[in-house]
Amino acid sequence: MNNTLIVYYSLFQNTKNLALEIAKQTGGTIRELIPDKNYSFDYNTAAKEVRSEISRGFCPKLISGNESLDDYQTIFIGTPNWFKTLAPPVMSFLKQHDFTGKTIIPFCTHGGGGFGEIENDIAKECSESIILPGIEVNGTAASEAVTYWLETIGNEL
Numbered sequence: 001m002n003n004t005l006i007v008y009y010s011l012f013q014n015t016k017n018l019a020l021e022i023a024k025q026t027g028g029t030i031r032e033l034i035p036d037k038n039y040s041f042d043y044n045t046a047a048k049e050v051r052s053e054i055s056r057g058f059c060p061k062l063i064s065g066n067e068s069l070d071d072y073q074t075i076f077i078g079t080p081n082w083f084k085t086l087a088p089p090v091m092s093f094l095k096q097h098d099f100t101g102k103t104i105i106p107f108c109t110h111g112g113g114g115f116g117e118i119e120n121d122i123a124k125e126c127s128e129s130i131i132l133p134g135i136e137v138n139g140t141a142a143s144e145a146v147t148y149w150l151e152t153i154g155n156e157l
């Protein structure tokens, strides 16, 4: 059985597309995180909503994606870079599960800021996990870049 899970949150599809590419290349199961209230598709409105949530440490309720992780050993965790950190729905997911002994691999899409604090923030919530080097993509991922990255961590998967 393939015990790999690819979990992600995406508002504008970039992170979703990267998640789909990782799932295609690893044969893992894909899981989208859906918060009970979605963010605005208007950038300025979304920015206000997100800033407020991040500053309060608010973690939205997930209406999908929060199911058990018992069947999975390797978990890719994907998020857009929102103000240098994780999208709040991904923080909700991290807070609600125990990742002890699992292998965690971060991935993100961004507009030029790379991972920012995302890898550190994931590592803090997964302190008893093995964390492998992730991938960060500005906008849309090329499948070759994903292939190359998966090869570099392949021995540890």
Ligand SMILES: Cc1cc2nc3c(=O)[nH]c(=O)nc-3n(C[C@H](O)[C@H](O)[C@H](O)COP(=O)(O)O)c2cc1C
Pocket: 009, 010, 011, 012, 013, 014, 015, 016, 043, 046, 047, 050, 079, 080, 081, 082, 083, 084, 085, 109, 110, 111, 112, 113, 114, 138, 139
């Ligand atoms: C509220 C908000 C905050 C953002 N903050 C950053 C940032 O700090 N650094 C950065 O490089 N990109 C930032 N971006 C750009 C997104 O990370 C980028 O467009 C990403 O690919 C969007 O992923 P998605 O299509 O999966 O939603 C921000 C976008 C939004 C909507």
